[in-house]
Amino acid sequence: MGYSLIDCANQFIAQYREYSNDTISENQLVDNVQMFNRQITSLYFKITDLPSTPLKCNSWSESIQQIAATIHDFTLFYGQKTMDTWSQENRNHLMKASLKRYQQEIELVKQKETELLSEI
Numbered sequence: 001m002g003y004s005l006i007d008c009a010n011q012f013i014a015q016y017r018e019y020s021n022d023t024i025s026e027n028q029l030v031d032n033v034q035m036f037n038r039q040i041t042s043l044y045f046k047i048t049d050l051p052s053t054p055l056k057c058n059s060w061s062e063s064i065q066q067i068a069a070t071i072h073d074f075t076l077f078y079g080q081k082t083m084d085t086w087s088q089e090n091r092n093h094l095m096k097a098s099l100k101r102y103q104q105e106i107e108l109v110k111q112k113e114t115e116l117l118s119e120i
Helices: 006-019 026-033 036-049 056-079 089-119
Strands: none
Touching: 006 036, 006 056, 006 089, 026 036, 036 056, 036 089, 056 089
16 A cells, blocks of 8 residues: 655654654564555655645645655654664654654745645
């Protein structure tokens, strides 16, 4: 079953919160998000490979690509292949910063969608 990028992000975030609340270990987090990491990466590359949008949709399209990049960042911090890249403290800091950015970008996407729909 396929998931949307936002669905995957929300599932990933739910697992991260379990880890942040000391309900699961960091290793369990990495194991639990494996499937989401693969799906997020696949969807991210599909989104970045889409053809250009019409000019009036450009701002909306850019907001979608930006949030896709932020969601893809999640996979970099808690992927099996990248666990040696950062310390546990740095991973946690980077993830928290990405979560903050994600929340801001969700609002931006909603705003751009509203603006675009008002023009139709």
